[in-house]
Amino acid sequence: MIKDNQKRLNRLHVLLDVIVTAAAYALAWFIVISGNVIPLDGGVLKPRIYFLALVFILPVYLILYASFHLYVPKRVQGRRSEFANICKANIIGLMLFTFVLFGARRYIMHNEFFSTKMLLAFFAINILLLEAERMTIRLFLRSLRTYGYNQKHVLLIGYSRAAEGFIDRVAANPEWGYHIHGILDDSQPAGLEYRGIQVLGHTDHLETFLASNTLDEIEVTLSLEEYSHLEQIVAACEKSGVHTKFIPDYNNMIPTIPYMEDLQGLPVIHIRHVPLTGVFNATLKRAVDIVGALFGLIVFSPVMLVTALLVKTTSKGPVLFGQERIGRHNRPFKMYKFRSMEVQDPQKEQKQWTTPHDPRVTPVGRFIRKTSIDEMPQFFNILMGDMSLVGPRPERPLFVEKFKEEIPRYMIKHQVRPGLTGWAQVNGYRGDTSITKRIEHDLYYIENWSIGFDFKIMFLTVFKGFINKNAY
Structure with a gap:
């Protein structure tokens, strides 16, 4: 059973973390204190005192690792979230370590100082070694699961779109190690298959499967029409002690990752989770936008000055071009660009897409559109x-009115500020590309926003976003 394997793996994981954390500490001591690779900052304590600190460090750090979910199964845990949790645990550990050691130096170390540089070296080395350890474990487990070992045995209750979606994802990711025994369903005939997974019978056979004690997990994937059976099925699963998950079949109605809040004991499901509706997240993003925009104006000011001169001297009309766009909360605003076309009738311009070899685009305009300089x-x-970075x-506005009728959930993008660059753009969806795919990427960004995600997109923009092959 996978739960027994998980217990053994967790014990091994704890032991490895003890070894890695102690090794990181010893390496930091050698680099800063013993090897004197980094000039000392007053750390003159004896080695015995430095290593006695491990008696405090190791149990506290193990508690922190557990508190930040570093011992949960790695089947579908994201690498990015795991690395973030490693960093959080080490930041808290460094703060506690600093507080205890420096606060107690008068009574324990007779006013001698622990090396600050050693503490910082330990902090950095420990993060790197823990990440390397977990990546190695992740790769090893995925290799085992791909070859059929360390499998999690599951049974699906209910044939639905949710069941098909689960099977699709498991088939596409054999490294997750899920072995689906089959599906129990009251409305489909036994023997019906979906991607090799059969309907085994009706849901009243559930207790027989549970009694066999070969299942690690039950996935309840009932269709909406069968939710009346949900209470009875969950009760049977709970009675057997098998871990049970509920995969709701509402993807067409609520096509997102909802989140739940507790209203004095009443669970309330929010249809769409938008992290930027929080005051802290919105304030943090706005601060980054202001600093980033000022930095961009300073760094690119020579390019912008040369572009302005070229636009002015090679064609008649203003240097800047303002065009009405729809922003956050569906409010219109004037978005500025360097003018890349000949001056034209505003009414005609608003109704036309730019086409390949468009005669309205000037020679300078063609270059600045291709390199995205016109967006500066x-x-x-x-x-x-x-706007936001x-x-x-x-x-x-004309295209917003068109797309909101043709593309489901198109207007959700207006719940946040529009951006200079975005997740869709760095994935190649710019210019004359699929609007539907663009919206899918925009919604993913809106629902999964983090400040780290923003920095990732800005970093990718440097390598992928400036040159636009779809710009005409």
Whole structure:
């Protein structure tokens, strides 16, 4: 049974963490104190005192690792979230370590100082070694599961879109190690198959399967029409002690990752989780936007100055071009660009897409559109609060009205500020590309926002986002 394997793995994991943390501490001591690779900052204590600190460090750090969910199964745990938890545990550990050791130096170390540089070296080395250890374990387990070992045996209750979605994902990720025995369902005939997974019978056979004691997990994937059986099925699973998960069949109605809040004991499901509706997240993102826009204006000011001169001297009309776009909360704003076309009738311009070899585009305009230099005046839009460094790209009112009728959930993108760059853009969905795919990427960004995700997109923009092959 997988639960027995998980217990053994967790014990091994704890032992490895003890070894890795102690090794990181010893390596930091050798680099800073013994080897004197980094000049000392007053750490003159004897080695015995430094290593006695491990009596405090090891149990506290193990508690922190457990508190930050570093011993949960790694089947579908994201590497990014695991690394973030490693960093959080080490930050808290460093704070506790510093507080205890420096606060007690008068009574224990007779006013001698622990080396600050050694503490910082331990902090950095421990994060790197723990991440390397977990990556090695992850790769080893995925290799085992791909070859059929360390499997989690599951049974699906209910044939539905949720069941098909689960089977699709398990089939695409054999390294997760899920072995699906089959499906129990009251409305489908026994023997019906989906991607090799058979309907084994009706749900009243559930107790027989549970009595065999070969299952690690039950996935309840009932269709909406069968939710009346949910209470009875859950009660049977709970009675057997088998771990049970509920995969709701509402993807077409609530196509997102909802989240739940407790209203004095009453669970309330929010249809869409938008992290940027929180005051702290919104304030943090706005601060990054202001600093980033000012930095961008300073760094790219020579490029912007040369572009302005070229636009002015090679064609008639203003240097900047302002176009109405739809922003956060469906409010219109004027988005600025360097003018890349000949001056034209505003009414005609608003209704036309740019086409390949469009005669309206000037020679300079073709270059600045291809390299995204024409977008640089939007740093001013960011400072004014109309836009963000990262977010869904804004569209013209005419096309917003068109797309909101044709594309499901299109208007959700207006719950956040539009961006100078975005997740869709760094994945290649710019210019004349699939609007549907663009919206899928925009919604993923909105629901999974983090400040780290923003920095990742900005980093990718440097390598993927500036040159636009779909710009005409």
